[in-house]
Amino acid sequence: MTREWTLDARRLLCPMPVIKTQDKIKELAAGDKLVVTCTDPGVLHDIPAWCRINGHQVLARETKGREITITIRI
Amino acid sequence: MLTNINPKAISLISGGLDSMLATKVILDQGIHVEGINFFTGFCVEGHTQAIRKKDRQKKKRNNALWVAEQLGIKLHIIDVIDEYKNVLLNPKHGYGQHLNPCLDCKIFMVNKAKSWMEEHAFDFIITGEVIGQRPKSQRKETMPLIAKESGAFEKLLRPLCAKNLPETLPEQAGWVVREKLYDFHGRNRKPQIALAESFGFTGYSQPAGGCCFLTDKTYAKKLADLWQARNKRDYELDDIMLLKAGRHLRPKPHFKVIISREEGENHYLSGYRRDFILMTTLSHPGPVALIDGTPDKGDLELAARLVARYSQGRDAELVTLSVMQPDGTRSQLTVPPLLPMEVSDAWHV
Numbered sequence: 099m100t101r102e103w104t105l106d107a108r109r110l111l112c113p114m115p116v117i118k119t120q121d122k123i124k125e126l127a128a129g130d131k132l133v134v135t136c137t138d139p140g141v142l143h144d145i146p147a148w149c150r151i152n153g154h155q156v157l158a159r160e161t162k163g164r165e166i167t168i169t170i171r172i
Numbered sequence: 173m174l175t176n177i178n179p180k181a182i183s184l185i186s187g188g189l190d191s192m193l194a195t196k197v198i199l200d201q202g203i204h205v206e207g208i209n210f211f212t213g214f215c216v217e218g219h220t221q222a223i224r225k226k227d228r229q230k231k232k233r234n235n236a237l238w239v240a241e242q243l244g245i246k247l248h249i250i251d252v253i254d255e256y257k258n259v260l261l262n263p264k265h266g267y268g269q270h271l272n273p274c275l276d277c278k279i280f281m282v283n284k285a286k287s288w289m290e291e292h293a294f295d296f297i298i299t300g301e302v303i304g305q306r307p308k309s310q311r312k313e314t315m316p317l318i319a320k321e322s323g324a325f326e327k328l329l330r331p332l333c334a335k336n337l338p339e340t341l342p343e344q345a346g347w348v349v350r351e352k353l354y355d356f357h358g359r360n361r362k363p364q365i366a367l368a369e370s371f372g373f374t375g376y377s378q379p380a381g382g383c384c385f386l387t388d389k390t391y392a393k394k395l396a397d398l399w400q401a402r403n404k405r406d407y408e409l410d411d412i413m414l415l416k417a418g419r420h421l422r423p424k425p426h427f428k429v430i431i432s433r434e435e436g437e438n439h440y441l442s443g444y445r446r447d448f449i450l451m452t453t454l455s456h457p458g459p460v461a462l463i464d465g466t467p468d469k470g471d472l473e474l475a476a477r478l479v480a481r482y483s484q485g486r487d488a489e490l491v492t493l494s495v496m497q498p499d500g501t502r503s504q505l506t507v508p509p510l511l512p513m514e515v516s517d518a519w520h521v
């Protein structure tokens with residue numbers, strides 16, 4: 099069963115959202131989904147880059163006003 | 173000879189060219205390498221870009237992640253903000269040109285990499301250091317010192333200058349072929365650039381000043397001012413982030429006014445309204461300002477006049493401002509903006 103998790107990384111500047119995502123993913127199981135909410139636009143580049151090198155899949159990225167959400171499959 | 177058939181190395185990746193080359197040299201010897209990058213809070217990576225609106229449009233990247241991706245290795249980014257305080261505040265080997273404790277910083281990072289190596293059953297550590305590259309931290313004498321004080325000893329390999337140094341464990345064990353390592357030294361960067369070319373690397377970053385804000389004169393001055401004003405050499409992450417945003421003016425020793433310069437900074441500074449007094453102009457368009465310190469009533473009025481000076485009401489007789497305390501209590505002040513000659517140059521931090 100896919101479990102879905104959320105992570106609030108708003109107001110954090112890069113690379114803190116990446117570090118928080120990395121640390122959260124360490125606790126999750128393969129197949130889980132993680133939705134990260136951020137405000138630093140740098141995450142649009144950094145989180146997908148981190149996912150690519152560590153073998154996770156970015157399922158969606160959405161920007162609403164100043165908030166960005168990135169959905170990752172572990 | 174040690175009989176580890178699959179040795180693994182952890183490489184300190186700063187995001188610059190040297191650590192990228194050092195890693196590639198070892199990868200090409202068939203070793204499994206993963207990268208490690210430490211976030212001290214002072215790293216040059218994109219903060220001001222994230223804060224300032226004009227820079228938000230720029231495509232930015234985290235250089236350490238970019239390097240890892242180019243090399244096809246995993247990267248572990250480690251938050252060392254709290255532990256790094258002791259390195260910055262009490263550097264055993266002193267500071268470089270500004271507030272950069274480079275030698276202690278290197279020892280600290282190699283030591284952290286060593287702990288990571290031990291926890292993850294890796295075998296040795298790689299750095300991109302080159303003898304003579306940096307006047308203080310990368311000298312012939314500092315190489316063994318870093319190896320010793322970090323506790324890494326012979327498990328620390330610098331592939332770019334290894335031939336100028338005694339053999340390390342990975343060489344002795346036959347995991348790495350010493351002949352295929354390099355003997356770079358000095359400040360000349362031509363050998364690195366030639367090696368990068370031979371690997372087909374393009375688009376790598378070569379920061380001029382160093383990898384962190386502590387080597388920046390203006391930034392170091394703001395940090396020193398913060399310590400002096402607080403009578404305490406200490407900081408939180410928010411303090412050091414705020415030093416990167418807005419203009420900082422200190423009209424009196426016990427308070428400082430941080431004034432936004434554009435829309436991106438308005439948003440960023442407003443995010444601190446629960447930590448500082450927040451001022452905004454009501455009668456005219458203007459900046460957002462935070463007051464850091466312990467201002468009394470008269471000081472608040474002076475701060476308001478200063479903020480008014482940076483608003484579009486600078487030539488008006490009076491400007492009205494909203495003053496919000498961290499607990500949410502609001503009041504208003506109507507003040508004449510300061511005249512240009514009333515803003516002392518010495519206030520600019």
Ligand code: SF4
Pocket residue numbers: 272273274275277278382383384385386387
């Ligand atoms: S420039 Fe900054 S991060 Fe780099 S070694 Fe010096 S203190 Fe450490």
